[in-house]
Amino acid sequence: MATSRLRRLAAALALCVAPGFALAQAQACDTNAWPLWQTFREHFVQPDGRVLDASTPQQHSSSEGQSYGMFFALVGNDRATFDKLWLWAKNNLAGGNIRENLPGWWWGLDEKGTWRLLDRNSASDADLWFAYALLEAARLWKDERYTAEARTLLANVAKQEVADLPGLGKMLLPGFISFAKPDHFWQLNPSYLPVPVLRRLDGADPKGPWKEIARNTATLFKGVSQRGFVADWVGYRGTSPNSGMFVVDPAKGDLGSYDAIRVYLWAGVTPAKDPLAKPVLDSLLGMSRAVATHGTPPEKIVMQTGELTGTGPFGFSAALLPYFKALKQPWLLDQQRARVDQMMAASLTAEAVQARQPPYYDFVLSLFALGYIDARYQFLDDGKLQPFWESSCPPVATR
Numbered sequence: 001m002a003t004s005r006l007r008r009l010a011a012a013l014a015l016c017v018a019p020g021f022a023l024a025q026a027q028a029c030d031t032n033a034w035p036l037w038q039t040f041r042e043h044f045v046q047p048d049g050r051v052l053d054a055s056t057p058q059q060h061s062s063s064e065g066q067s068y069g070m071f072f073a074l075v076g077n078d079r080a081t082f083d084k085l086w087l088w089a090k091n092n093l094a095g096g097n098i099r100e101n102l103p104g105w106w107w108g109l110d111e112k113g114t115w116r117l118l119d120r121n122s123a124s125d126a127d128l129w130f131a132y133a134l135l136e137a138a139r140l141w142k143d144e145r146y147t148a149e150a151r152t153l154l155a156n157v158a159k160q161e162v163a164d165l166p167g168l169g170k171m172l173l174p175g176f177i178s179f180a181k182p183d184h185f186w187q188l189n190p191s192y193l194p195v196p197v198l199r200r201l202d203g204a205d206p207k208g209p210w211k212e213i214a215r216n217t218a219t220l221f222k223g224v225s226q227r228g229f230v231a232d233w234v235g236y237r238g239t240s241p242n243s244g245m246f247v248v249d250p251a252k253g254d255l256g257s258y259d260a261i262r263v264y265l266w267a268g269v270t271p272a273k274d275p276l277a278k279p280v281l282d283s284l285l286g287m288s289r290a291v292a293t294h295g296t297p298p299e300k301i302v303m304q305t306g307e308l309t310g311t312g313p314f315g316f317s318a319a320l321l322p323y324f325k326a327l328k329q330p331w332l333l334d335q336q337r338a339r340v341d342q343m344m345a346a347s348l349t350a351e352a353v354q355a356r357q358p359p360y361y362d363f364v365l366s367l368f369a370l371g372y373i374d375a376r377y378q379f380l381d382d383g384k385l386q387p388f389w390e391s392s393c394p395p396v397a398t399r
Helices: 002-017 019-029 035-044 063-075 079-093 124-141 145-160 195-204 210-224 261-269 277-282 286-294 314-319 321-326 330-347 350-355 360-373
Strands: 106-109 115-119 162-165 169-172 185-188 234-240 243-247 298-302 308-311 377-379 385-387
Touching: 035 063, 035 360, 063 079, 063 124, 063 360, 063 385, 079 124, 124 145, 124 195, 124 385, 145 162, 145 195, 169 185, 169 210, 195 210, 195 261, 210 243, 210 277, 261 277, 261 314, 261 321, 261 360, 277 321, 286 298, 286 321, 286 330, 314 321, 314 330, 314 360, 321 330, 321 360, 330 350, 330 360, 360 377
Parallel strands: none
Antiparallel strands: 106 115, 162 169, 185 234, 234 243, 298 308, 377 385
């Protein structure tokens, strides 16, 4: 029996040193091994690490773009780009001091032709993704310097972007300025609350508010979903020191569109074993029915009437792929995947690229969705990231 085990071990070792295995491992560890990340890096990431969205007059960059880019770089095992993205964000969005400042959300060209931070208010979803990417970079690339920065950022988020809502509990505000109103009213953005990210933050900071925020996220979706859809923005009105209710945001209205599409994406990538996975999906079944009926995702949905208008861009179709997978609807997944592949390819032709930058938001949604569908990454039950290269690649060089 011992001899048999030795033979099996020898056979496994021989396989590992075979040229084919070595080539496959080298390809998996190459920072160009994820072609879609390579495409994103080519068209959107500047040499200094700035993620450029050229669709606006400000030629802007955002904390969202920087944080998403860091996540994609981590999935692609591209530490050099990851570090550039984070350094640019710290220096330009946080004034070089993340201990004192949350990253501002909007940077670009002002009316006088100066490149600067245009809005110092934060975007809390980007702050969560920054912290998540840093925590997972520390674990996967074995460098605790990332952890220290993540903890600094999380402490500021908990202090400045979390409110205790009467009758609900701890909830993430969209930013640190202007979302808590003086008349016991709070503005909330449902798309800022990816459950797997909150799970990972809770594991790293169990004394923080992250577990409670995750639980209240499911409560929020149940409370605000109408006909199985969720609006971009919702309100919460305190009715007494110990009670409150979700309401339509009087400033933003009850429209579901470019923000809310991410709610379905985050629901789709949440591990099925997570106790919140089913309750969240159960609140979001309207989008599945809409696409099955009309063939494409609507661009806009009016919550109170259920009116659907417009046709969502290919990024909307991409965002729904994990959602359809979670709902076990492969026919809708295949249908929308074909639309994504066709329209993405059209946006990358030489003629299209010469005319304009490929559509930033469509590509962001596509990297999240296709990365998941194509098994480039998955989230584990505790929120940790499992990229395709984790088991086969040595840690990359330290900074």
